Amino acid sequence: MGKRKKCKLRDIMEDVGIEIDGQVESDSESEEDEVKDKRSKKQTRREIVRANRLERKKSQKNKEENESKEEENCPQQSRASRRKNHRMKRNDGKKGGGERDKKASSKDEKESENKEKKTNMKGKEEENKQKKGRKNSASSNSSNSSDEESLSEEELAMLMEEVEQKKKLISTMRNKPWRMMKKLSVLREAQAFVEKFEGALGKGKGKKLYAYKMMMAKKWVKFKRDFDNFKTQCIPWEMKIKEVESHFGSSVASYFIFLRWMYGVNLVLFGLIFGLVIIPEVLMGMPYGSMPRKTVPRAEQATAMDFSVLWDFEGYIKYSALFYGYYNNQRTIGWLKYRLPMAYFMVGISVFGYSLMVVIRSMARNANESTADGDDDNFVFSWKMFTSWDYLIGNPETADNKFASITTSFKESIVDEQESNKDENIHLRRFLRVLANVLIICCLCGSGYLIYFVVKRSQTFSKMQNAGWYERNEVEIVMSLLGMFCPPLFETIATLENYHPRIGLKWQLGRIFALFLGNLYTFLLALMDDVNEKLAEEDVVKNITRWTLFGHYNSSMENSTATPAPLDPADVPRGPCWETTVGIEIVRLTVSDILVTFVTILVGDFIRACFVRFMNYCWCWDLEAGFPSYAEFDISGNVLGLVFNQGMIWMGSFYAPGLVGINVLRLLTSMYFQCWAVMSSNVPHARVFKASKSNNFYMGLLLLILFLSLLPVAYTIMSLPPSFDCGPFSGKKRMYDVIQETIELDFPLFVAKIFGYVANPGLIIPAILLMVLAIYYLNAVSEAYQRANAELKKKMQLQREEEKNKRNNKASTNSMMQDLEDLLAPSTKSESSPKQAEDKKKDSPNQASPVGKQEKAEVLNSSPIAAGRRAAFIPPPHVLVTRPLTPGTWAPYPQPRQPWPGGRPMGPFPGRGRGQPRYIHPV
């Protein structure tokens, strides 16, 4: 029985297997066919008849060979092979008869049916013969016409018909049950024919056009595919990040993705500032040395080129276009009449505007994405198990990466799984969490107070003349000590909380962020002190400068009657220019931050890794497993470093336009450097966890820092007077006056008027109110949607659970039934299997599809053995007793369960036959 089935299957496979032969060959043409595929059944029929004739000739030749081959393949199945030949003939007949009659070739008929069909088929063959005659004449016609050069109308029409036929043949070739050889030859012939006469259809010119069109269509498809590949290749560092991800998990990769995103944003800012501010100034502004603000003062000139001076961003660098002070307050520069001060101001604003927009937009998009595909978490493990391997991988290195990534992803899922299965004392956990938060808040308050205290002390120290080294550097020392010891402390406390590492990372990030805010606070405080001092100094210098210039001109007037030689710009006494000071301060901080980061990576990761790796051979204990071990990648520290660094950039870019350039370089190098460091000297976390799909938390931090850095800049722009002798706004009372000036001088009068109205508080306050209301409304709406969404999700989950439970219940009752049956009638067992098979045979044509059958089988009986038994005999009274327990199980599948009580076929290899096209396909 099993053998027979197998052979049958083989036949089927053979039949369909030939299909692809045709497909492989004809695929190149199939596109063309689609373009001009107008069906007329008559033509197909004729064509097929001809093909049939050819085939019959060949098949006779091949028959013996074929049979012998078959026997060689499955020697004991001569019966089957004979049957197969029968079938092939039958199929041929049917195909010849017209449309591919799928019903007839479906593989599940019984023998009786076969006979019936055979008689049918004979009748059809008769028909074929009649048609063949007609067809012969047609083909001879075509051969005649192909010989002649000029075509008459009639011939043309005929030719067209022929070509259509051939095309149809090519497109339907794969469905024909012919021998391979024959298929090939027919196909080749048809293709040659079509190729030759295709163009003739369009008269003369159409040929080329058609060929061209086809070529372009093919090229276009190919181009699109190539372009898609190209696009993915163009994503910068995609490969690097994927590699890191495969070894370290998505959480570490999320840092690198964030870094890449930051790099993109910074590139845009860089383009904005360099293109609109620095390059115009360098090209069209007054050259270096032409005026005091663009010249190194006489006193500093001797050391202006020293490296130590340049390293502090003094000397020539201070008086370059990298800093605010270099820019002139000339209203327009160059032959373009470029309004540089205006541009400077607008770029400063648009840097913030663009950053805000981009951060918020990406947050919104992430939020969208995370809600879009949130419902597919039903089959996490199954999907990982069945679909994770990429079958196209042929490169050993890639395969290694893939192995690593599969392992990592499994680990991630395990962590998630453990988290959801955790069951412990909820009160204890709550208590621990509260305790941990209290502890951490205490730590934060303590360090906040410490910082405040130290800053206060440093202000008194700075007034003292002979303060020691410690007194001068107290703030920095305290800050760095805090930065060094607090994060590990927080981490230790956080273990109390026992959060999932993903949530734990967020908490950790938030806490360290709060700590670092203290850092920022001291920095800003020191800076404000500096600025106030400089402002006071400036008032004094202003007078001195005026008097110096006055004195110079007076003296020169007295000495000579000629026009006075202008004072050398290097000699002019000048103000402290607080804007440049702020800029330099921030640039210094950024650069030192870069260095510290890189050195930390080099020493803390690389040297340590080298030490552990190579000293392990000659050490008392196991270094790799024991104390120093390898470093883990510090996600929270790195992310926060990046975020704070970006805050510095935003804060400083107004006063030091070159800062963004430095930052771009930094991000670029740190991308490569950190990727290398991670891959070479870090080990994956003990609990690799999956990053949340949207890294909105990082974005949230970034938004916060952006807002914080916007505040001081806005404050200085709005309320401090610009220096009198440096920068694009010198000589104005406030920096924003430049806008008013532009409006008044460059625009028509009514624009100024409108601007005046718009700036009126009476208009602004209602506008803000309106916006607030809109925000409130939209927020309410989105909340409602979210609630509805959550509700629906819950419902779906419940439904699923319910279904599962039902089935499980039923399974248990089934086993009960089975036990009862075992007790009752052990003898029926032997009977069951063949009977069942018969049943199946009888009923299988009724089945809708393999899948449908499967499901039905599932519902009817969960275990095939039980099913077999039940099929064998009518349920005894005991079973009737048990039945009322399971009425619910039938409910979801209301099909009549009667005519087919049997289970699956019980052949030796039932799996082989399943899913094969033995059944009539319903769709």
Add this chain to the structure above:
Amino acid sequence: MRKSKRSRRRRASPTVRSLACTVASPASTKAKMALLDLFIRTCCILALLSREDFQRIPELAINPLGDRIINAFFSEGEDQVNFRGFMRTLAHFRPIEDNEKSKDQNGPEPLNSRSNKLHFAFRLYDLDKDDKISRDELLQVLRMMVGVNISDEQLGSIADRTIQEADQDGDCAISFAEFVKVLEKVDVEQKMSIRFLH
């Protein structure tokens, strides 16, 4: 006899490789046709492919499930496959075309239909061919995919979890219907297709 068999094999194997290359590389259509022609001539008449021939294809050699894929080409108890058998297996991976979906409404299900593709995949996991993927079979696959990096205990829990997710009738194994259900949302038509000539 034995010698002749070997020589056959030697003749066949470069062709197999080149066919694999054809599948992988975007060469011109004509070249592929020629290759295929060559393949047909050599294989169809003379040659049979053996397992070693398949193992020389790098994609299969690396693949953790490679052996099983190769097994899928061989019918029961045979260690060689002829061209027809080869194509029969490959037919599972023929892309489904749009016009095909609508046209063959009541014919037999083609080998490249969704459920047949899925069934091919299913058989890769169903080692003992009992139409069920049992826990042990899952564990074997897992060991091949992740190696020794995860402890046995965890592997066991992964397998349990997988079955728990997919299993609907409570028999602690994954049947084909359940397998189909699991992969319901996976674009199998697209993913389990090899585009030969494009």
